[in-house]
Amino acid sequence: MKKKSRIMFLIATLLLIGLYFFPIWNIDLTAPQYPEGIGLRIWINQITGAKEFDLKNLNGLNHYIGMKKIEPESIPELKIMPYIIAGFILFGFITFLLKNRKVLVLWIILLITVLGIGLYDYYLWGYDYGHNLNPNAPIKVPGMTYQPPFIGGKQLLNIHAESLPGIGALLVGASITLAIVSFYIDRRKKIEKS
Amino acid sequence: MKKKNFLFVIVPVLLLGAILYNCSNSNNAGNFSDAASKVYVAPGTHDEFYAFMSGGFSGQVSVYGLPSGRLFRVISVFSQNPETGYGYSEESKPMLNTSYGNIPWDDAHHPELSQTDGIPDGRWLFINGNNTPRIARIDLKSFETAEIIEIPNSAGNHGSPFVTENNEYVVAATRFSIPIPQKDVPISSYKENFKGTLSFIRTDPQTGKMSLAFQILVPGFDYDLAHAGKGVSHGWAFFSCYNTEQANTLLEINASQNDKDFVAAVNWKAAEKYLAQGKGKTVSSEYYRNYFDEEKHLAVSEKNSQVTILDPKDCPGLIYYLPTPKSPHGVNIDPTGEYIVAGGKLSTVLPVHSFSKMLKAIENKDFIGEVNGIPILKYESVIAGEVKDPGLGPLHTEFDNNGNAYTSAFLSSEIVKWKLGTWEVLDRIPTYYSIGHLMIPGGDSRKPWGKYVVALNKITKDRYLPTGPELTQSAQLFDITGDKMKLLLDFPTIGEPHYAQAIPANILEKNSKRIYEIEKNKNPFVTKSEKEARVERKGNEIHVYLTTSRSHFKPDNIEGIKVGDKVFFHVTNLEQDWDIPHGFAIKGANNSELLVMPGQTKTIVWNPQKEGIYPFYCTDFCSALHQEMQGYVRVSSSGSNTKLLFN
Structure with a gap:
């Protein structure tokens, strides 16, 4: 592999470290009563409020519609993800040292796969929270479910929910893109030579 | 035109003229469309200033926005408030403890913002309780009363609470002289037995905690109002006093005889030296300090039993009297600290003393006598100038940032604008009616934000819809950015607004507490x-x-x-x-x-x-x-x- 391509891939690997410092997904809600907004930040290892007490307050509000409490400690994915990401970083370094293009391709495919599974899993959690409601909830609107939008905005009764990738997800996207570009550059140079 | 036709024209014109004249007369109107846009704060947007107004006999403090005049909150201070449980809940009851027991009410007069380098800093607001002498400190993060300290050896705590440049002291003066210590004596023995005190309350620079540092025993006059020196006069505090006649009955006549009363100039830095030399006498006096422990959400009462008292007789140079015509009320210091303006209620001129001339007169021993060891300076040696025709019954003066002063005149019901240094009257505008205090944001500090002056009126009569015999009192907002003052807005106030303070909203707004953390x-x-x-x-x-x-x-x-x-x-x-x-x-x-x-x-x-x-x-x-x-x-x-x- 060429030096330029390898460095590019090293950067792609290093970008994943950012996942430990930035949330991967943001859900922001506004309502007439919440002009200042209330929101969730989904990280690889935790779920937090956008502000200090947002998670607590959301859980308090959600009991009206019978939504389960969001308890990060009971979500097993949040315990596993940090190790998986650490694995990718380690694997990335090894790939960098091996200078092997095939391993690089494997890294890219695996990361895309994990990303896909992760997003699907996130969708499933959202579906469960939004549909699996306590039948004794004070507020029951026939036909109404409360699954937050996967991406984009959605009006849920008095609340407007907006769900967008966080910096973490953008870093993963950038990482994958860089890795593919690094692969491509390397390939092109080989073709030119031959 | 025939004569008859001419009459047909002139009669309606005269009638119309008369009607128009009446209209403009009855509501003192003019064109207020311009004013409306200046006080209009669009829905959902914020005011430029916070104004804190004393609630007077309501015992509370009200929080308004300027320029809109919208009331946001009433802060419970000296009076129980069943709306929140203040003074009723077990946690808050101790806030109202005094050496006379639990007192559910007081008469709150003068709010004063804490200062850093002589500029309002928005940390705390102090306010006096007049009837059972106390000073409260309000925390401007929570907008709750954080502390109340009782002032012993005082009666009618009117001349307070005015702060020095960095809140080294909050000063207080007793309006009613009384025997000190208290004793059972004939009232007619006033001259012999009655004394006044000037109190200096220290505040902790970090926590704001108040403690009574010392009191000064002074002749038995009525000490009315005060302001601490600033800039060049930092280190001094000034107290106005009337009833130098020492009358004890029918004061409205008997205390109005002397041509001049006094402004007492107190050198508190000298007081500190005398205290360090052990000149203070420890006197037993019972008084309470109550504070709100914000972590425990609980008020705590602390009983104190001693104060240190300085006697001017033992402390030469501690106090000087500046003769001041006539029954002075407010004493106000300009932003530089050089000029001391005293509003003589019965005086026809507004005297302005010069701090530098005062220092020179002291140096030259330009005295015309003394009272109980306190030298009286010569009027002509300390006076910087007299404002002629300052209105009838001048009371209080505030300052803008362009070298102008604004004096309220109770009797002629107006604000008079004049120039510092030339003493020339520049403008005057009526108030409706009978203005007491007036307030410019930062107008008693080193840095006035001189955009508005607020008149605090005692009487409203026909200004609002009538509500039976008891009518609202009011504030009036004037634009002072131009050469001429312009009335913008009337708005009603709670209780009787005496003094007020205002500060740019951006200084306070960001600190406002939203919740208390349950974990803490x-x-x-x-x-x-x-x-x-x-x-x-x-x-x-x-x-x-x-x-x-x-x-x-x-x-x-x-x-x-x-x-x-x-x-x-x-x-x-x-x-x-x-x-x-x-x-x-x-x-x-x-x-x-x-x-x-x-x-x-x-x-x-x-x-x-x-x-x-x-x-x-x-x-x-x-x-x-x-x-x-x-x-x-x-x-x-x-x-x-x-x-x-x-x-």
Whole structure:
């Protein structure tokens, strides 16, 4: 592999470290009563409020519609993800040292796969929270479910929910893109030579 | 034109003219369309200034926005407030403790913002209690009363609380002289037995905690108002006084005889030296200091028994009297600290003393006599100038940032604008009616934000819709950015607004507290989660550890309470969300409701008198299911066997 391509891939690997410092997904809600907004930040290892007490307050509000409490400690994915990401970083370094293009391709495919599974899993959690409601909830609107939008905005009764990738997800996207570009550059140079 | 036709024209014109004249006369109107745009704060947008107005005989402080004149909040200070439980809840009762017992009311006159380098810093607001002498400190993060200190050896704590440049001291003066220490003497022995005191309360630079540093014993005049020096006069404090005649009856005549009374100039830096030399006498005097422990959500009373008193006789150079015509009221220091303006209520001129001339006169011993060891300086040696025709009954003066002064005149009901240095009157504008204090944001500090002046009026008569014999008092907002003052707005006030203070909103707004953190709540009766909610019996005392969250109480059914029990409802609001207080009220309570902020604990005592079922409920509309937020208490006869139950 060429030096330029390898460095590019090293950067792609290093970008994943950012996942430990930035949330991967943001859900922001506004309502007439919440002009200042209330929101969730989904990280690889935790779920937090956008502000200090947002998670607590959301859980308090959600009991009206019978939504389960969001308890990060009971979500097993949040315990596993940090190790998986650490694995990718380690694997990335090894790939960098091996200078092997095939391993690089494997890294890219695996990361895309994990990303896909992760997003699907996130969708499933959202579906469960939004549909699996306590039948004794004070507020029951026939036909109404409360699954937050996967991406984009959605009006849920008095609340407007907006769900967008966080910096973490953008870093993963950038990482994958860089890795593919690094692969491509390397390939092109080989073709030119031959 | 025929003569007859001419009459047809002239009569209607005259009539129309008369009607128009009457209209403009009756509402003092002019064109206010321009003014309207200047005070219009569009819905959802914020005012430029916070204004804090004394509530006068309401005992509270009100918070307004300027220029809109909108009332945001009334802060409970010296008076009980059943709306929040202030003074009724077990946690807040001690705030109103004094050496005369628990006092549920006072007369609050002069708010004063804390300062850093002579500029309002927005940390605290001090205000005096006039009747049972006290000074309160309000925390401007929570907008709650944080501390109240009683001033011993004082009566009519009017001349307070005015701060020095960095709140080294909050000064206070006794308006009514009394025997010090108190004793049973004939009132006619006034001249012999009655004395005044000037008090210096130290504040802790970090916490604001107040402590009575020392008092100065002064001749028995009526010490009326004060202001601390600043800039060049930092280190001094000035107190106006009337009744130098020392009359003790019919003061309106007998205390108005002398041509000149005094402004007392006190060198507090010299006082500190004398104290260090041990010149102070320790005198036993009982007084309270009550403070609110914000972590425990609990007021604590501390009883003090001693004060240090300085006698000017033992401390040469501590005080000088500046002769001042005639029965002076306000004493105000310009932003540079050089000019001392004293409003002589009965004077025809407004005297302005010069601080530098005063220092020179002291150096030259330009004295015309002395009272109890206090030298009286020669008027001509200290006077910088006299403002001629300052209005009738000049009371108070505030300053802008362009070298102008604004004096309120009670009798002629106007604000008079004049120039510092030339003493020339530049403009005058009527107020409706009988202005007392006036206020420019920062107008008694080193840095006035001279955009508006607010008149604080005693009488409103026909200005508002009538409401029976008791009418509102009012504030009036004037634009002072141009050469001519312009009336912009009238708005009603709570109680009687005496003095006021204002500060740019951007200094305060960002610090405003939103919630109390429940994890940091150290109240001895806190309930930190619904799991801990419970009811306990201790003899005939019942302790209900009650939680509130949208939209229920925990527990909400309580049985086993008996007639004759003393029931303590310890209500903790578990919410950690902005603007979600919960209320608590129970039928037949002889005291008040509770209004509990997020993360706070408050306790109210209930003495059930009769058997039966008693509902309690949330009084603050908290959510869509607020009406469901209720509970029941079952009260059984005193001898019954009903088991203590709760859910």
